[in-house]
Amino acid sequence: MLLIDCPHCGPRNESEFHYGDQAHIARPENSESMSDQEWAEYVYLRENPKGLFRERWVHSAGCGRWFNAVRDTVSSRIVATYKQGEEAPISAEEEGGLL
Amino acid sequence: MRYSAFSLLRNTLSHHKNWPQLWGSPDPQPEYDVIIIGGGGHGLATAYYLASQHGINNVAVLEKAWIGGGNTGRNTTIVRSNYLWDESAKLYETALKLWENLSQELNYNVMFSQRGVMNLCHNVHDVRETKRRVNANRLNGIDSEFLDAQQVKEFCPAIDLRGGGRYPVMGASLQRRGGTARHDAVAWGYARGAAKRGVHIIQNCPVTGFDIEGGAIKGVQTAKGPIKAKRVGMVVAGHSSVLANMAGFKLPLHCRPLQALVSEPVKPAIDCVVMSNAVHAYISQSDKGELVIGAGTDAYCSYGQRGSMHNTEGTLAAICEMFPQFRRMKMLRAWGGIVDTCPDASPIIGKTPVEGLYINCGWGTGGFKATPGSGWVFADTIANERPHALAEPFALSRFSSGYLIGEHGAAGVAH
Ligand SMILES: Cc1cc2nc3c(=O)[nH]c(=O)nc-3n(C[C@H](O)[C@H](O)[C@H](O)COP(=O)(O)OP(=O)(O)OC[C@H]3O[C@@H](n4cnc5c(N)ncnc54)[C@H](O)[C@@H]3O)c2cc1C
Ligand SMILES: [Zn+2]
Numbered sequence: 384m385l386l387i388d389c390p391h392c393g394p395r396n397e398s399e400f401h402y403g404d405q406a407h408i409a410r411p412e413n414s415e416s417m418s419d420q421e422w423a424e425y426v427y428l429r430e431n432p433k434g435l436f437r438e439r440w441v442h443s444a445g446c447g448r449w450f451n452a453v454r455d456t457v458s459s460r461i462v463a464t465y466k467q468g469e470e471a472p473i474s475a476e477e478e479g480g481l482l
Numbered sequence: 483m484r485y486s487a488f489s490l491l492r493n494t495l496s497h498h499k500n501w502p503q504l505w506g507s508p509d510p511q512p513e514y515d516v517i518i519i520g521g522g523g524h525g526l527a528t529a530y531y532l533a534s535q536h537g538i539n540n541v542a543v544l545e546k547a548w549i550g551g552g553n554t555g556r557n558t559t560i561v562r563s564n565y566l567w568d569e570s571a572k573l574y575e576t577a578l579k580l581w582e583n584l585s586q587e588l589n590y591n592v593m594f595s596q597r598g599v600m601n602l603c604h605n606v607h608d609v610r611e612t613k614r615r616v617n618a619n620r621l622n623g624i625d626s627e628f629l630d631a632q633q634v635k636e637f638c639p640a641i642d643l644r645g646g647g648r649y650p651v652m653g654a655s656l657q658r659r660g661g662t663a664r665h666d667a668v669a670w671g672y673a674r675g676a677a678k679r680g681v682h683i684i685q686n687c688p689v690t691g692f693d694i695e696g697g698a699i700k701g702v703q704t705a706k707g708p709i710k711a712k713r714v715g716m717v718v719a720g721h722s723s724v725l726a727n728m729a730g731f732k733l734p735l736h737c738r739p740l741q742a743l744v745s746e747p748v749k750p751a752i753d754c755v756v757m758s759n760a761v762h763a764y765i766s767q768s769d770k771g772e773l774v775i776g777a778g779t780d781a782y783c784s785y786g787q788r789g790s791m792h793n794t795e796g797t798l799a800a801i802c803e804m805f806p807q808f809r810r811m812k813m814l815r816a817w818g819g820i821v822d823t824c825p826d827a828s829p830i831i832g833k834t835p836v837e838g839l840y841i842n843c844g845w846g847t848g849g850f851k852a853t854p855g856s857g858w859v860f861a862d863t864i865a866n867e868r869p870h871a872l873a874e875p876f877a878l879s880r881f882s883s884g885y886l887i888g889e890h891g892a893a894g895v896a897h
Contacts, residue, residue: 384790384791385782386793397781397790397792398792399523401781402697402781402782404736404783419882419883419884420882421580422882423734423881423882424732426881427734427825427881428732428733428734428735428881429723429732429733429734430723430732431723431733431735431736431737431783432723432724432727433721433723433724433737433785436783438782438783447555454782456737456782456784456785457785457786457788458786459782459786463788479727
């Protein structure tokens, strides 16, 4: 079980959280003019990286708030958690890399 | 050498010292007609059918580690075809028909045992969903029946219908032609058959990059140097996103750890497969006597081939409610595999944005049962450079066309 440091409540058991997958996916602003392929990219296509990953969690059995984490998908070590709207500690290019 | 009673006798006389190697360890050639990346059951079956059905023998299977060491050697070996939608029913039923003759076809005992697969219902909604699926199966010519609680008990006397009060059993679907098979034997049997027809099986040879010119595949980079091929099939299950990334495109996949565990061996106690979607638990007994138990996936993306303890705890708690007599059993081993799940719980088979590069992935938690069918349609797809009719609905393009094949009821939890 992971120990996840909620930026609002502090470290809690993973069983208090739900997973939200890839973070920092912005809803497109020109949705009316998007092609089917662009919609597929927004809705379905994901990084799914082996290595560092910027992902979302929600503290559903605690404060109920969504936040982001950077986690290594091989070791499952959580490198950082940060509030929504805050800058990610790694860039999109560093995703999939190793520590 | 053909395996037979006679060959067994002859090798007994020489104290089993002269059995031939099943497949060799050739050095990679500079070029092949087709390269298959990934030596799991699906990749090996593809190579086998390329050679046996399509006369394409100049083929290499490149495996990162040892063949069958991925999900093929980690799964709970449940085989069935009772999927909801027509597209899936046809594909999985094609596979099941191939299973029924596989040991003869390969001259290798894959220990396919049609002992029957039951999917339990624990509430009224489960009952309705299950009846709907049973009816859909029957319309597709797949053997499938609905059992009421009493019939469940008759089919599997070990089960406690009260489910400890928490998981009462209200009925089940039953596919009598479903069952289990020996996972390693499937990989080895296909490897032997392919190698006999000239296919090179190259182990310890991870693919590290693709050579792509003008949008078309020219070859791959590997730990054993570059290898050329104008047609490449990528069948790497849990590593599909990683390889797609190397080739410059993205997939709609999520990789998660899925766990299984086996108990100490005991006398025969349960002679069918029992699965329960609602409680994320399924169980059968191996020929060695071990209870083979499958757990759920972890919630998060992961490439670590292990899952978390609280998942197996939940599964075992449910098993103990349904089979109280197993409470004092000791578990011997637990392990995890990385399953590549698609948003619609169906696989991806066919072309990629790179010309000549074909993909077969997304089988997620339930692709073992499809191994022969997957190899069959994928070999045909690569040989003829167009999707096999049964594979066509499973193209990557369904995520932009919107034609998803939602199989969460049949495959989301059950495997
Ligand atoms: C615990 C568990 C239980 C399961 N239970 C069932 C079940 O009961 N019934 C069922 O139908 N399915 C089940 N499944 C799913 C099933 O195991 C898979 O869908 C199926 O085995 C996939 O086969 P494959 O040949 O595509 O993949 P794999 O056997 O994983 O083969 C892929 C191969 O690609 C290799 N590879 C990866 N990267 C590279 C690279 N860069 N270069 C070269 N090679 C590479 C890997 O080493 C691996 O050997 C289960 C899975 C797990 C983990
Ligand atoms: Zn919180």
